[in-house]
Amino acid sequence: MPELPEVETVRRGLREWAVGRRLSGVDVHHPRAVRRHAAGPEDFAAALVGRTFTEVRRRGKYLWLPLDSGDAMIGHLGMSGQFRVLPEEAPDGPHLRVRFRFAEGPQLRFLDQRTFGGLAVSRGGADLPAEIAHIAPDPFEPGFDADRCVAALRRRRTEVKRALLDQTVVSGVGNIYADEALWRAGLHGARPADALTGPAAHRLLGHVVDVLGEAIAQGGTSFDALYVDVNGESGYFDRALHVYGREGAPCDRCGASIRRESFMNRSSFSCPRCQPRPRGRG
DNA sequence: GGACGGACCTGTTTGC
DNA sequence: TGCAAACAGGTCCGTC
Numbered sequence: 001m002p003e004l005p006e007v008e009t010v011r012r013g014l015r016e017w018a019v020g021r022r023l024s025g026v027d028v029h030h031p032r033a034v035r036r037h038a039a040g041p042e043d044f045a046a047a048l049v050g051r052t053f054t055e056v057r058r059r060g061k062y063l064w065l066p067l068d069s070g071d072a073m074i075g076h077l078g079m080s081g082q083f084r085v086l087p088e089e090a091p092d093g094p095h096l097r098v099r100f101r102f103a104e105g106p107q108l109r110f111l112d113q114r115t116f117g118g119l120a121v122s123r124g125g126a127d128l129p130a131e132i133a134h135i136a137p138d139p140f141e142p143g144f145d146a147d148r149c150v151a152a153l154r155r156r157r158t159e160v161k162r163a164l165l166d167q168t169v170v171s172g173v174g175n176i177y178a179d180e181a182l183w184r185a186g187l188h189g190a191r192p193a194d195a196l197t198g199p200a201a202h203r204l205l206g207h208v209v210d211v212l213g214e215a216i217a218q219g220g221t222s223f224d225a226l227y228v229d230v231n232g233e234s235g236y237f238d239r240a241l242h243v244y245g246r247e248g249a250p251c252d253r254c255g256a257s258i259r260r261e262s263f264m265n266r267s268s269f270s271c272p273r274c275q276p277r278p279r280g281r282g
Numbered sequence: 283g284g285a286c287g288g289a290c291c292t293g294t295t296t297g298c
Numbered sequence: 299t300g301c302a303a304a305c306a307g308g309t310c311c312g313t314c
Binding site for chain 1: 284285286287288290291292293
């Protein structure tokens with residue numbers, strides 16, 4: 001379940017292993033992996049072969065790798081996507097979607113069990129691909145404006161958790177870190193976003209930044225083999241989670257039993273005492 | 283144009 | 299034991 005911290009961990013690995021290497025071959029094993037590349041798998045491969053990755057950049061959960069052609073390869077991990085650095089002789093495995101071969105050295109492989117992830121080449125997209133431009137800056141970008149983000153959050157006439165997950169409000173937040181930030185803020189996710197005071201919205205955003213930053217420092221969160229870095233290793237932040245996946249466990253703050261509720265066809269975890277439901281709902 | 287529900291997808295877990 | 303349903307959830311798209 002890669003959110004911003006997991007994607008940042010992958011970005012750092014790719015920066016080490018992919019930048020400066022010239023592609024000698026690209027094999028698309030599953031067309032769904034490049035479904036966002038409208039011109040098709042052959043065009044995707046042709047735009048990459050002979051080119052060199054010059055950088056690895058990220059906005060929210062999106063990665064893009066600028067090429068020496070001025071184009072960029074965009075990547076999104078979806079729910080289960082992985083970039084792995086593996087020797088040529090390593091077996092393909094059942095989830096291999098795209099293989100990148102270089103003039104020398106190990107291969108880069110894009111694996112994806114649930115196929116929600118995808119790759120594309122953005123023409124002229126080295127600086128900021130047009131396909132990503134609609135996403136709001138994430139809190140770790142130099143251009144991030146907290147006041148603007150808070151204003152966007154408070155304009156949403158919907159529940160605050162849904163607003164946090166809206167990548168046009170703030171990018172990089174997914175189900176896990178939204179729950180954790182709401183727990184830290186003592187807010188139930190069903191609270192109306194447009195009813196938050198300015199200071200309360202700023203505090204919530206501060207918790208979002210804190211929890212994301214702490215998770216980056218731990219190499220991300222991992223519950224199983226679905227999320228690993230380019231070397232196949234897991235992060236450690238799952239040990240620091242306070243509510244996500246802890247149904248029935250005592251709240252680390254007050255001892256009440258953590259509850260699980262269905263929300264947006266997903267699970268939401270919260271403390272019934274620290275995060276009371278808003279009155280008049282549910 | 284914003285809000286919101288459903289679709290997409292597959293390996294694992296749970297229930298009968 | 300075996301089958302079916304439920305579940306995980308980020309993003310896109312259609313509808314209202």
